[in-house]
Amino acid sequence: LWSGQSSWQEVLQPVFFGLFMASLVKFADVFLEAASRAPRMHRLFTALLVGWAVMVLVTPLAPYETLAAPLMPLAVVSVLVVISAGVMALRQHYRPARFFLLSWIVLFLGLVTVLMVRLGLIESSPFSEDFWRVGLLWLVALWSMALADRLNVLKADTERANRDLGTSQNRLAQTIETMPVGVVVYGTDRRAQLFNQHARHVFAIPGQGEAPDTILGSTVAETAKAYSFRVAGTEEAYTVDRLPVIRALRGEHAVVDDLEMDVAGKRIQLEAWAGPIVDDQGNILSAVAAFQDITQRKQAEADLKQHREHLEELVAARTTELSALNQIAHALVTTEDLPSTLDSVVREIAQLFGAALTVVGVVETGEARVVAATYPHQDSGLPELAYLLGDNSILCPLLDEGRALIVPNIQDRIESPFWRERVHAWNIHVVMLIPLQAQGEVIGFMAVGADDPERCFTPEELSLAETIAADVAGAVENVRLSEQAQKAATITERNRLAQELHDSVTQLLYSVAAIAEAVPELWERYPDEARRGLKDLRQLARAALAEMRILLLELRPSALMETELGALLYQLSDAMMGRTRISITTSVSGERPLPDDVQLALYRIAQESLNNVIKHAAASQATVGLYFRDDELLLRVSDDGHG
Numbered sequence: 329l330w331s332g333q334s335s336w337q338e339v340l341q342p343v344f345f346g347l348f349m350a351s352l353v354k355f356a357d358v359f360l361e362a363a364s365r366a367p368r369m370h371r372l373f374t375a376l377l378v379g380w381a382v383m384v385l386v387t388p389l390a391p392y393e394t395l396a397a398p399l400m401p402l403a404v405v406s407v408l409v410v411i412s413a414g415v416m417a418l419r420q421h422y423r424p425a426r427f428f429l430l431s432w433i434v435l436f437l438g439l440v441t442v443l444m445v446r447l448g449l450i451e452s453s454p455f456s457e458d459f460w461r462v463g464l465l466w467l468v469a470l471w472s473m474a475l476a477d478r479l480n481v482l483k484a485d486t487e488r489a490n491r492d493l494g495t496s497q498n499r500l501a502q503t504i505e506t507m508p509v510g511v512v513v514y515g516t517d518r519r520a521q522l523f524n525q526h527a528r529h530v531f532a533i534p535g536q537g538e539a540p541d542t543i544l545g546s547t548v549a550e551t552a553k554a555y556s557f558r559v560a561g562t563e564e565a566y567t568v569d570r571l572p573v574i575r576a577l578r579g580e581h582a583v584v585d586d587l588e589m590d591v592a593g594k595r596i597q598l599e600a601w602a603g604p605i606v607d608d609q610g611n612i613l614s615a616v617a618a619f620q621d622i623t624q625r626k627q628a629e630a631d632l633k634q635h636r637e638h639l640e641e642l643v644a645a646r647t648t649e650l651s652a653l654n655q656i657a658h659a660l661v662t663t664e665d666l667p668s669t670l671d672s673v674v675r676e677i678a679q680l681f682g683a684a685l686t687v688v689g690v691v692e693t694g695e696a697r698v699v700a701a702t703y704p705h706q707d708s709g710l711p712e713l714a715y716l717l718g719d720n721s722i723l724c725p726l727l728d729e730g731r732a733l734i735v736p737n738i739q740d741r742i743e744s745p746f747w748r749e750r751v752h753a754w755n756i757h758v759v760m761l762i763p764l765q766a767q768g769e770v771i772g773f774m775a776v777g778a779d780d781p782e783r784c785f786t787p788e789e790l791s792l793a794e795t796i797a798a799d800v801a802g803a804v805e806n807v808r809l810s811e812q813a814q815k816a817a818t819i820t821e822r823n824r825l826a827q828e829l830h831d832s833v834t835q836l837l838y839s840v841a842a843i844a845e846a847v848p849e850l851w852e853r854y855p856d857e858a859r860r861g862l863k864d865l866r867q868l869a870r871a872a873l874a875e876m877r878i879l880l881l882e883l884r885p886s887a888l889m890e891t892e893l894g895a896l897l898y899q900l901s902d903a904m905m906g907r908t909r910i911s912i913t914t915s916v917s918g919e920r921p922l923p924d925d926v927q928l929a930l931y932r933i934a935q936e937s938l939n940n941v942i943k944h945a946a947a948s949q950a951t952v953g954l955y956f957r958d959d960e961l962l963l964r965v966s967d968d969g970h971g
Contacts, residue, residue, distance in 0.1 A: 342387045342395050349403050350380035356410040359428060359478070360417045369413045376406050400443050407436040424478035431470030438463025509620040514573050516612060518547045530598075530621055531555070531591065548573055555589040560597050560626075572602030576615035579604050585622065597623045649792055652680045656796055660803035670700035670800070677776060677796060678702045681789065685756050685777030688800060691770060699772075730770050732794060733761040734785050738777075757781040762793045764801035772804060840868045867905075874902035888931060889924045896931050897952055904938045910967075911949045912938070918956035930954075930963050937965035945969025 353376045357363070362370035379402060387395060414429035441459040444450045501522070504511045510527030512520050523544055546554070549568050557566040568574055572582035585599040600619040604612045656673050663669035670688050678686040687701045735741060738759045742748040756777040764772035774797045778785075785793075843865045851858040888896065894916035901912040922930070934952060941950050947969030955962040 342399060343384055345399065345403075346380050346384040346387065349406055350377055350384070353377055353380065353406055353410065356413060356428070356432075359474070360413050360422070360425060362413060365420060365422065366413065366416055369409075369416060372409055373413070376409060380406070400439065400446075403439055404436070404443070407432055407439060411436060423481055424474045427470045427474035427477060431467040431474065434466040434470075435463035507618070509618045512573070512617045512619075514548065514577065514615045514617060516577060516614065518549070518574070518577065520544050520546055520551070521614065527619070530596070530619070555591065558588045558590075560586040560588040572600045573615050573617040576602035576604045576617065577612060579606075579612060587619075595623075596621055597626050649680065652676055653792075653795060653799075657799050660799050663803065666803060666807050667699060669803070673796075673800065674700045674702050677774075677793075681760075681776050681785075681793070682778070683776045684779040685754065685759070685775065687775040687777075688764075688772065689775075690764070690772035690804060730763045730765055730768075732763065732790060734790065735759045735761065737781075755779040758783045758785065760785045760790065760793060762790075762797040764797055764804060766801050766805035771801060771808075774800060837872055840865055840872065843868070870902060871905060874899050888928060892919060893922060893927050893930060894919045894954055897934055897954060900931075900935055900938065901952055904942060908942050910942065910947055912952060913949070914952045916954045919954070920956055922961075926961075930961075934963060934965060941965070941967045941969065 353373055357370060357373040357377075360366070360369075362373055383395070383399065383402065411429060411432050414425045414432060417425035418429060438459045438461070441450070441456050445452050445456050450456060504513075504522065504524040507524060507526065510530045511522075511524045512527050513522040515521050521544075548571060552566065552568055552571065557571070558564060559566055566587055570584070571587075572584055575582040581601075581603045583599075583601050585597075587598045587600055588595055589598065590596075598619045599622045600617060602615055602617040605614045605616060606612055656676055659669050659672060674686040674688055677683065683702075685702065687698055689698045691697075736758050738756060739748060739751055742751060754777075756779060758778045758781070760776045762774040762776075763770045764774060774793065776785075776793060843861050847858050847861045847865065850861060897916065898914050901914040904910070905912050938950065938952070941947055945967045947967035950965070950967040953962070953964040955964070
């Protein structure tokens with residue numbers, strides 16, 4: 329390219345030319361911001377730099393003629409790539425690329441002119457030989473203009489960025505101010521840079537208005553010391569490293585709700601959040617901490633927890649009460665021995681109410697009588713308590729008006745010195761009296777006594793006691809009604825037996841007496857008639873005896889179960905024949921023991937069947953058969969009447 333050079337110039341000139349072209353390519357890569365605007369062009373620039381670096385390195389090792397051939401074409405390619413990059417930047421509206429592109433075009437024309445002269449395409453002249461230097465001068469001039477243009481663009485971009493930054497900061501400040509929680513922005517130096525109004529209000533000191541300006545610019549440690557940060561509910565200092573803002577400055581996102589601080593001697597519990605603010609490379613620029621006063625919320629949560637625990641206690645208590653009520657009600661409904669059941673009930677009542685004294689009494693003919701009780705020290709004289717209550721005026725409203733009473737200071741209400749001393753020994757202070765009512769009438773009372781002078785029976789406990797008293801009253805009334813029903817049944821049965829004695833045995837005995845009086849007279853005059861009379865007398869006596877046996881069995885129902893069914897049917901037939909002139913034949917085969925209810929039912933069926941034969945069939949003969957078979961039992965009653 330350049331002939332007539334000395335040996336050392338043949339080495340240095342290509343080296344300087346290669347370094348020059350490499351610097352131009354690198355300048356173009358940086359100036360056009362190819363790394364961000366055109367990544368592919370940036371990679372091509374990098375490849376050209378590598379090529380020029382190789383060219384520079386091999387220059388001392390290769391002959392000049394060998395290097396001269398690729399040197400200028402590589403320069404032309406480099407310029408073409410740079411020009412292409414400038415065109416692309418210009419199409420992307422990158423304004424500094426205008427002058428940059430013009431500068432490289434002139435340089436390109438200068439290099440092409442030199443190449444054509446060396447190739448003999450045009451004649452050599454001072455102008456053609458030095459035209460590439462004109463291109464270099466033009467390159468420097470236009471580069472200066474391009475740099476100035478780029479500086480103007482950078483200045484405009486900087487001003488726009490500053491305006492945008494200011495706008496963003498104003499918006500951020502307004503956003504932070506409108507947030508319903510306290511917000512503080514801390515720098516990497518751990519100092520507060522920005523407070524919002526809510527944060528100032530939280531840190532406000534009564535009598536001094538909002539938080540002093542000294543907080544703004546204070547470090548986290550200084551703020552923690554000034555406001556005595558502690559672990560909530562304790563006197564333990566909250567370490568600075570545990571604070572969310574410090575953790576955020578380490579790159580963490582942190583949330584705590586156990587932070588407590590002092591503001592003018594008043595403890596405030598805080599919930600705090602914090603997170604880091606990072607740049608595009610992930611470097612932490614600052615940290616934003618948000619917090620709010622949760623003192624009232626925590627108090628509400630504590631109250632709610634206490635209320636929930638109280639509700640659970642009430643539910644447990646009500647469950648216990650309902651269980652006790654169910655047990656008491658079931659025991660009273662299914663009992664066959666009321667006194668024993670009432671003993672269990674009063675113990676259950678004493679446990680349910682935590683009572684030292686529990687009494688259930690009934691009122692009979694105007695007098696109170698204790699039927700079940702639990703009492704202190706197993707005092708055997710407690711059954712006499714009914715007399716104490718009866719003699720004293722305590723029971724009068726309960727018995728007369730049927731209303732429940734709670735009697736405090738019962739020791740002061742007792743007139744009798746003996747009973748006052750007795751109740752004092754029992755240490756009973758408060759008594760709850762509940763009437764037992766049935767069909768609008770007071771039939772008894774229930775007393776629950778406490779040995780705690782401060783004990784106060786609540787309306788709920790009074791209602792519970794009234795429910796239990798209603799169950800007890802129902803059981804007592806059922807027993808009374810049962811006893812009355814039994815008495816009525818006994819009277820009815822006695823009347824029935826008396827009627828049967830009159831209808832059967834009495835008439836038979838009257839007939840026996842009449843025949844017995846007539847037989848001696850008939851014997852002398854009419855012996856045959858007398859003999860028939862004696863036969864009738866024997867038959868009537870047997871019938872009377874059978875009737876008496878039947879009546880005795882009726883009086884003792886258990887005897888009906890103890891006697892075999894066949895024997896009962898024989899006695900029943902004899903009794904029936906004694907009443908009438910009907911001949912009744914009884915037969916039993918294969919007899920074996922029967923269940924009580926089956927035997928009683930079969931006996932009643934046979935008895936009623938024979939009664940129907942006597943009353944309605946107009947029969948002269950009847951048969952009763954009882955036949956036991958392997959898997960069945962047959963009772964047959966038949967007669968020769970008309971049905």
